[in-house]
Amino acid sequence: PPHAAARLALGVGGAALCCEALCASGVLGRLVGPGALFALCLLAVALLTAGADACLAAVTAVAEAGDGHRPRPRGQLRARPATVPAVAATAVLLALAVGTAGSWALPACCAPLLLTQFVLRRRAPVRATHRRTLASLARAPEVAGCTPCGHARRVADLSRAVGRELGLTGGELTALEYAALTHDIGQLSLTDPVPGGATAALEPGRQRRIALLGGAVVRQTGVRWRVASAVEAQADPYREQCVTARVVRTVNAYDDLTAGSHTAGPSARERALRTLRTATGRDHEPRVVEALSRVVSRAADV
Known part of the structure; x- marks a missing residue:
């Protein structure tokens, strides 16, 4: 403006x-x-x-x-x-x-600054369009009955909180939110929906296929490549994942374990976190699990 x-x-x-x-x-x-x-x-x-x-x-x-x-x-x-x-x-x-x-050097030096701001402002509508597109995609698995209602938004909000706890900022947090919103898009390819939308119980081959299909859809939206890469890596061992994929995977599992309930009691939350800690050998990075634990504890104290 x-x-x-x-x-x-x-x-x-x-x-x-x-x-x-x-x-x-x-x-x-x-x-x-x-x-x-x-x-x-x-x-x-x-x-x-x-x-x-x-x-x-x-x-x-x-x-x-x-x-x-x-x-x-x-x-x-x-x-x-x-x-x-x-x-x-x-x-x-x-x-x-x-x-x-x-x-005369003052206006001469200010001109490039104003031009840079103009270019950045022109990008804002593009980012808004991406956000609306991804929000619509996130709703598709829920409308189709593949995932519980509100699951994608809950995972996105909690992922951002965990990302901030891990020190992520700016574009990293935005990419994390986008990946969390779209991590279940690949479930639209399933003939029979997975009960509760929890794909962790599926064999690794099917998990990998769902993740790759979801990443392919996300790439068509024109968002940053690392968003699609994080979606595609959801079935990989966490040591092969970027931090974005690690956070989404762990938070998604937590939401599945607590059935997305914000009113889950301390015992239910602790059981979910204990389950995640026991799966740190392959599926979840301990640092991410502990960051999630701190975020959940603070939210429960409010």
């Missing part, structure tokens, strides 16, 4: 002008000099830039919503943990460029 580009230009440009005064040739630069005080001044500029960007984002969000609900600037800051230091670092570099080449 135009307001996002305007915020970027205002934030980076304003911080750059502030940092220019801190350069050796600037007014404050001659007073501050290099050292701890100079670093504190840079930090102050970064915080001011973050606060200004958060306030502008809250105002534009209210204008777009039109319902009188004003987002909190603190929440806007939490939503931009990586953007704030990136803007501050870019501003320092721009200030050095302006100090060397003059004020």
